Amino acid sequence: MKKLDFYPTTNIDELAWPEENYDLTIDSSALLFFTDFQNNKPLVVESSSPVLKVKELMQKEHVRLKFVVDEKEHFIGVVSSDDIIERKIVQKVSEGLERAEIVVADLMTPKKNLKALDWQDISKATISDVITALQNNGERHCLVLDRENHKIRGIFSASDISRRLRLNIDIQEKTSFSKVFTATL
Numbered sequence: 001m002k003k004l005d006f007y008p009t010t011n012i013d014e015l016a017w018p019e020e021n022y023d024l025t026i027d028s029s030a031l032l033f034f035t036d037f038q039n040n041k042p043l044v045v046e047s048s049s050p051v052l053k054v055k056e057l058m059q060k061e062h063v064r065l066k067f068v069v070d071e072k073e074h075f076i077g078v079v080s081s082d083d084i085i086e087r088k089i090v091q092k093v094s095e096g097l098e099r100a101e102i103v104v105a106d107l108m109t110p111k112k113n114l115k116a117l118d119w120q121d122i123s124k125a126t127i128s129d130v131i132t133a134l135q136n137n138g139e140r141h142c143l144v145l146d147r148e149n150h151k152i153r154g155i156f157s158a159s160d161i162s163r164r165l166r167l168n169i170d171i172q173e174k175t176s177f178s179k180v181f182t183a184t185l
Helices: 051-061 086-094 127-137 158-165 177-184
Strands: 044-046 065-069 075-080 116-118 141-146 151-157
Touching: 065 151, 075 141, 127 141, 127 158, 151 158
Parallel strands: 044 065, 116 141
Antiparallel strands: 065 075, 141 151
């Protein structure tokens, strides 16, 4: 084992900054805000993972969404912090499952229910265009498809955009009849 030494910082005046310092605005290219999975590993969880452990993990990691993969590591959906709220867990218990038996696959949003933007479209868009799309669709996250290569290329996160622009981005979840009906049960 190598011994590491500590040094005083009294003679240090500067902080290191990234080489590229962008002055980001709502007119900046959408690509500057995009989490590209060719450069950043996606946050994944297996569909068979116990939902209570995943909920705890997501809270510790301060993430609101993870990609769900099957045993062959194929993308099958997403699980968000909204999917694993206590009310939904209790609903599964009322359907006969034990709390500890509930897995991500029981509460995730399957890929067939997801919509995404196209890589080619966002490469020509501003972040304002993406914010508008998120707001108009009541989405806090938006997947980006590389349709040519049949892959999920990345994701936009309203909270990441908000943090980088230092701008409050208000996303109102769209109300649908099915959500209102489910809430009344």
